[in-house]
Amino acid sequence: MNLLHRLRDRIAGRVQEHEAREVRSRTGAHGTPIADVEDRRPAEVCGVVRNLTHPPSTGGPLELVVELYDGSGTLDVVWLGRRSIPGIRPGTTLRVRGRMSRRRGVRTIFNPDYEILPT
Template sequence: MAIKEPTTVAPRPAAHGRKSALSRLGEMLTKSETQIEADELQEDAARMGCTPMCDLQDRQEATVSGTVRAVTLRPRVNVPALVIDLYDGSRTINLVWLGRRTIGGIQPGTYLRVHGRVTHTRGVPTIFNPSYEIVPPRAH
C-alpha cells in the first residue's frame, strides 16, 4: 500500500483582483475609516481606467474620477466660477466651470468621472471646464 504525501492547498485568489473577505476584515481592524475610504476610491478609479490624481502632470490631458468633497461659487466681477473639490483617495483636484453658478446633480458626495487638461494653479491640480459624467452610486 502506497503512502500518499500530504498536500497543501494554496488559498484561492480573490476574483478580479478583489481582496478576500478575510483580508478586508484584517484591513478594517487595522486601518482608519478614512484610509479604507481612500483605498476604495483608488480601486474604483483604477477599475474605471482613470489616472490617479497624485500622478497628474501639468498640461496633461487626463480622465480622473472621485467623490465631490466641496462645491463653491466664486463670484467674479464679470464671470462667476463654480469650483468643485474632487477627491480620489490619493489627492484632491479642483474642477472649475467658468460662467456657471450650479450644475444639476453635482453636490458633496456625488461620484464624478471627468476629462480635461490639467493645469497647476497655486500648486493645486486644476481642470477648467472639464467634460463630466455623474456616476451612479452602484456603478463605481
C-alpha cells in the same frame, strides 16, 4: 505627545486610509489616479465630490469650483460661467476629462467634459 493623542492620531489615520481605499475601489477602474496626473497634459480622472464653492466674483466670471477626491489626492474642477450643475453635489461620483493645470498651486481642470457615474 501623550498616549491619548497617539491613539487619536492612529484611529484618525485608519479612518482616512479606509475612506481612501473605499473611494479607490469605486473609482479605480476609471482614469488615472489624481496623484499621477501630469501638469499640462490631457487627463481623465474619476473621484467623489467633496465640496462645492462659488468664490465671490470680483469683476471676473462666475465660477463653480468642485473639489474631487479619488483616494490618491484631490484636484479642483472649475466651470467658468456656472453657479451650479444639476446632479453635482457632495458625494457625487464624477469622471472628468480635460487638461491638467495648476491654479494657486492646486491641481485644476477647467471646463472639463464630465460624466456623473452611478454610486
